[in-house]
Amino acid sequence: MHRWSISPRAATRLQCRLAERIRCDPLPTNIRFVAGADLAFSADGRRCLGGVVLYDLKERLVIEQTLAWRPTRFPYVPGLLSFREAPAVLAAVRKLKGIPDVFILDAHGVAHPRRMGLAAHIGLLMDRPTIGCAKSRLCGRHVDPPAQVGRSTPLIDRNEIVGAVLRTRPGVKPVYVSRGHRVTLVDAVRVVIACVGRYRLPEPTRQAHILVPRHRHDG
DNA sequence: GCGACAG
DNA sequence: ATCTTGTCGC
Numbered sequence: 001m002h003r004w005s006i007s008p009r010a011a012t013r014l015q016c017r018l019a020e021r022i023r024c025d026p027l028p029t030n031i032r033f034v035a036g037a038d039l040a041f042s043a044d045g046r047r048c049l050g051g052v053v054l055y056d057l058k059e060r061l062v063i064e065q066t067l068a069w070r071p072t073r074f075p076y077v078p079g080l081l082s083f084r085e086a087p088a089v090l091a092a093v094r095k096l097k098g099i100p101d102v103f104i105l106d107a108h109g110v111a112h113p114r115r116m117g118l119a120a121h122i123g124l125l126m127d128r129p130t131i132g133c134a135k136s137r138l139c140g141r142h143v144d145p146p147a148q149v150g151r152s153t154p155l156i157d158r159n160e161i162v163g164a165v166l167r168t169r170p171g172v173k174p175v176y177v178s179r180g181h182r183v184t185l186v187d188a189v190r191v192v193i194a195c196v197g198r199y200r201l202p203e204p205t206r207q208a209h210i211l212v213p214r215h216r217h218d219g
Numbered sequence: 220g221c222g223a224c225a226g
Numbered sequence: 227a228t229c230t231t232g233t234c235g236c
Contacts, residue, residue: 039226041227048227065236078224085226107225117225127227138222176225 001125004087005073011083015116022110022120024179027102027129027187034057034195035100036088036204037122040212041072048072049219050088051212054098055204056107057194062207066095069219078138079113082121102129102183102191104205109188111155111178113139113161123181130180132163133190133196137176145174150193152177164189168196175200 002014030161032068035075037052047069052062068091074084109132117138123130140157145167155163155176163178177192179185195202201209 039227043228045227076226081225104220109226112225119225132225134225136225139223 004083004084005172008077008080011080012114013206014021015114015121018121019115021124022115022179023182024184025129025182026077026184027191031101031191031194032056033095034099034191034202034204035096035103036202036206036208037092037103038106038108038208038212039085039088039215042216046072047211047219048085048088049083049215050090050092051213051215052055052089052092052096053204053207054096055195058083060197060203064096064098065211066092067212067215068092068095075213076078080127081107082116082118085118086122086125090125093126099171100128103180104131104133104192104195104200104202105180106133106135106205106209108134108138108163108176111138111140113157115162117178117180119178119180122165127181131183131191132176132178133178133192133202134136134176135173136179136199149196153214160161161185166192167200168192169200192211
């Protein structure tokens, strides 16, 4: 595990080094437990609260939730999000008793200028499968996916398919799905689709989105 | 030099 | 991310 308090320059170099270690493996069949993670900040922005929910895809229920505060040690810099958010998310993950089959992060995986978005970075450090499911684009080009739910178009960056722009709801802005660590793009899209209920974001992510801001004023 | 830019 | 009410639409 490397340290998080480094310069933006060093962070960028580290990303290039870590990116070589990202694996692309098929997920086991019959995925049942999917974790969703998110983060919120204290009013003064000096601390951040990481939160994780464990979602049972079979029962369609949240079965566990964890929270963890960490000092905010890095500014928001597009492309360096993990150095700001990963410590709090990892701290919350460590408190989890259950073992998720895969984690969905509210950010990009390899759909990143150096193929090392938050989802990829966290997956590598946990050595667990992770999926990036972001609400907007960081890099790459694409055309709009067809209107039908479940359909997608490739997200292409520097002549490489780095993700899928996926329609999760009719008539609603699509989401950006990409591989994190130890997953294939096809499996990543499959899991996200399987997790989508009646909203745009997959349920684990949405539940984490609801959980974390609710505890912003606690610790 | 000029845009683009996860959360 | 966060500050914030009403409002348009199914």
